[in-house]
Amino acid sequence: MTERSSSAQSPSHADSPQWLLNRAELTAVIAWLFAAPTPGELRIRLEQVQQRLLDEHDPLHAADDQAIRFTPEVLQAELEQIAAAQTLERAHYYLNRLQRSLDGPRFAPDSDIDLRRWKEYDDILTDSLWLIERRDGSGVHRADYWGNFVPQIPHQFIRRYTRPGEWVLDPFAGSGTTLIEARRLGRNAIGVELQPAMVRHVEELLAAEPTPHPTVAVIEQGDSLTVDFADLLRRYGTSTVQLVLLHPPYHDIIRFSDDPRDLSNAPTVDEFLQRLTILTERIAGLLDHERYLVLVIGDMYRHGEWYPLGFQAMEAVRSCGFRLKSIIVKNITGTQGKRGSNELWRYRALAGGFYVFKHEYLFLFQRR
Numbered sequence: 001m002t003e004r005s006s007s008a009q010s011p012s013h014a015d016s017p018q019w020l021l022n023r024a025e026l027t028a029v030i031a032w033l034f035a036a037p038t039p040g041e042l043r044i045r046l047e048q049v050q051q052r053l054l055d056e057h058d059p060l061h062a063a064d065d066q067a068i069r070f071t072p073e074v075l076q077a078e079l080e081q082i083a084a085a086q087t088l089e090r091a092h093y094y095l096n097r098l099q100r101s102l103d104g105p106r107f108a109p110d111s112d113i114d115l116r117r118w119k120e121y122d123d124i125l126t127d128s129l130w131l132i133e134r135r136d137g138s139g140v141h142r143a144d145y146w147g148n149f150v151p152q153i154p155h156q157f158i159r160r161y162t163r164p165g166e167w168v169l170d171p172f173a174g175s176g177t178t179l180i181e182a183r184r185l186g187r188n189a190i191g192v193e194l195q196p197a198m199v200r201h202v203e204e205l206l207a208a209e210p211t212p213h214p215t216v217a218v219i220e221q222g223d224s225l226t227v228d229f230a231d232l233l234r235r236y237g238t239s240t241v242q243l244v245l246l247h248p249p250y251h252d253i254i255r256f257s258d259d260p261r262d263l264s265n266a267p268t269v270d271e272f273l274q275r276l277t278i279l280t281e282r283i284a285g286l287l288d289h290e291r292y293l294v295l296v297i298g299d300m301y302r303h304g305e306w307y308p309l310g311f312q313a314m315e316a317v318r319s320c321g322f323r324l325k326s327i328i329v330k331n332i333t334g335t336q337g338k339r340g341s342n343e344l345w346r347y348r349a350l351a352g353g354f355y356v357f358k359h360e361y362l363f364l365f366q367r368r
């Protein structure tokens with residue numbers, strides 16, 4: 001049976017058609033391949049299996065409640081790898097791996113990514129350079145909040161570092177991108193945002209976004225430096241969270257409000273970093289040990305000088321006892337406004353002897 005994959009829980013190759021294969025039939029096929037007496041005979045049998053897979057009426061496609069999902073290209077590539085093996089010993093190694101992938105999942109730590117089927121997760125990023133061409137604008141996601149992050153950022157981290165039903169905390173919730181992604185992925189999420197108007201806006205977005213899983217996605221108006229997080233979490237039925245996403249203002253690059261408590265109104269960089277440290281200390285105890293915190297931030301350019309705000313903020317979080325796991329550099333995707341000023345910035349860079357920011361940082365930390 002061929003179907004389109006839409007479940008957030010299933011391995012990805014998210015939009016490609018999937019095969020639902022009969023597990024018993026596939027197991028029998030693998031046993032038959034194992035029994036091939038020579039590499040040549042094995043190749044002949046593999047060709048027959050590939051033909052059978054292309055025939056939708058073959059018993060291999062007779063899906064039942066034990067059916068196993070495969071992306072056609074992934075399975076075909078596995079079969080080709082077996083066919084390319086020079087020795088039966090090597091071919092049996094690959095066949096064993098294929099057989100094990102039918103036995104049931106072996107999850108990566110802190111996620112529901114099935115390591116036995118890792119090739120199916122081709123959309124999960126594992127490199128430290130993220131070049132995201134286009135922001136995900138699906139559903140209620142909007143690009144119109146100046147300074148919101150692309151939904152792919154929370155999406156990637158939620159999938160890699162939480163399991164369904166776990167809790168995500170976002171103390172700078174802004175336009176609610178994290179909350180929307182968490183809901184889609186079946187994780188619970190709590191956000192805090194200073195601006196009442198944004199809170200109302202996010203509540204409207206959440207009301208319009210489908211709820212495919214019985215999870216919590218809430219936003220609370222408040223100052224993350226004083227809000228009683230323990231009480232907030234308790235109200236929604238948890239005492240700890242399993243992932244924190246921190247996307248503070250990049251000091252005063254964008255002023256989000258006139259509220260003096262807003263981190264974008266911190267009078268100096270030092271004051272900004274101090275507040276970020278206080279916040280991190282406040283939430284550190286809410287995060288389970290060995291679980292993850294992500295800081296998303298960029299640098300600043302001022303008075304002819306590059307300020308490494310990102311690395312300063314990274315050190316601030318590290319000083320709170322977190323283990324730095326990765327520094328990811330992500331391209332800054334252009335919004336309409338940014339595109340309009342590109343030419344001007346290019347001129348300024350040429351005239352001023354500097355390079356224009358095209359990246360920001362995603363610092364991944366683990367609580368000790």
Ligand SMILES: C[S@@+](CC[C@H](N)C(=O)[O-])C[C@H]1O[C@@H](n2cnc3c(N)ncnc32)[C@H](O)[C@@H]1O
Nearest residue numbers: 148149172174175177194223224247256262263
């Ligand atoms: C960079 S934006 C976050 C954007 C968010 N990730 C999104 O996708 O929409 C930072 C947000 O932090 C909020 N903020 C600033 N200081 C705050 C504070 N002390 N407590 C809570 N929120 C604050 C700002 O109003 C702004 O919406």
